[in-house]
Amino acid sequence: MSAVANESRKRSKKRYGGGQPNKRWKGSFLEVGMEGILITCNMNERKCTAEAFNLLNEYADKLYGPEKFEDDNESSSQEEDAEEEDVTEALKKEVAQLKSSGAKRKRRFQAFESGANNVIFIRTLNLESDKLVHHILSDLHSTKKKKSRVILRMLPVTGTCKAFQEDIVKYLGTYLEPWFKTPNCATYQIAFKARNSSHNKRDEIIKSVAGLVGKLNPKNKVDLTNPELTIIVEVIRAVCCISVVKDYTLYRKYNVQEVVKEDTPKPDVTTAKTETDTAEEKEKRDTEEKDKEEKKGKEENTNDKNVAQDNKEGDEGEVDRE
Structure with missing residues (x-):
């Protein structure tokens, strides 16, 4: 191969990425073990993310107070020890402090790629996402004040597992106990949706989950009209997001656009x-x-x-x- 052709090939690789994987979203995808909020939108994920941060911070400040950051600058107790300290040891300590400060700087809301179009995932730290989302929808429902333009639904995620039927059933066996295990019981429905995943069939998942709830307490009954609790099962690629929520029907399936609309009176x-x-x-x-x-x-x-x-x-x- 001539030098000119080789140089041209190098330029082409450099221009189009050189065959290297795209590192833009490395480490920022939804993963098993995370908790947070799934937010669906209408074709504008960037604006949806900005609206989500504004809305979540507004209500989180009311419930939990303003977000606090720990002071990363730690003064030494004795300057003499610092002067006499070995240079290598000083560098090691500085690296450790930087790492610890990075951990302290984790925000209570952080956006991640969900793995599906028009869906973003906001990871939450040190707060209960189900209570926060319910509080937001309750306020929007009562005030009828519209506070977003592109956000559609806000679904809390309080548990995650691998998106295989056996893993989902195994995980839910323990996860659902606080709501459905004897002596607790309730009327319920199951809201299942799969995105970018073809190995889970809706009817089979719903049947398995319903059977599991029945084993926890036979008094648990299905109610598709006005259930006390709704089990949300959202599968996105290889991750299954789970939560149990109240007032799912009342708050229009947790749709922030629909919940602010005036209720149409039913004929008597x-x-x-x-x-x-x-x-x-x-x-x-x-x-x-x-x-x-x-x-x-x-x-x-x-x-x-x-x-x-x-x-x-x-x-x-x-x-x-x-």
Whole structure:
């Protein structure tokens, strides 16, 4: 190969990445063991992330107070010891301090790639994501104040495991105990969704989870209309995200766009039935009165005819006698 061709090939590799893997998202994907919040959006993940941080920090400040950072600068107690300290040991201590300061600087909210389009994952630290999300939706539902434009749903993730059916059932066997194991019981439904994953079938997962809940306590009953609890199972690639939430139906499946809309009043079945019955009764009465009037008219006509006939016969009799 000529030097010119070789140089051109090098430039091409350098321009298009040189065959090296993309390191942009290395270490920033959703993984087993994380807790946080899954947030779905409508085609604008960057804006969704910004809105999510604003919304979560607003309500987290109310529930937990402002985010606090520990002081990373530690002063030495004795300057003399520092002066006499070996240079190598000083460097080691500085590296250790930098590492520890990096751990301290972890934020309570941090964005990660979920592995699916239009879905972001916000990892949470030192707070309960299910309580935070429920508090946000409760406030939005009561105030009807819209606070986001691109965020659709906010689903808390309080447990994660590998996204295989046997792993999911095994993990849920312990995870679901606080809500469904005797003496605890509740009406429930299962909300399952899989993204970028083809090895889990919806019906099989739901059947397995329902069977598990039934074993924890036979008094647990399925209610698809207004359940007390909803078991959320969200599979994204190789990770299964799990949580148990309240008011899933009331808060429109945890959709922040829908929950701020005014509730449309349902028609009162009793009132509607009464109004219908009243109309029918009125029509019946009108019909009966009309029939009575017609009958009365016929009777009057018959009587008039009889009177006329009697009068006629009387007149004829008088003529004959004359």
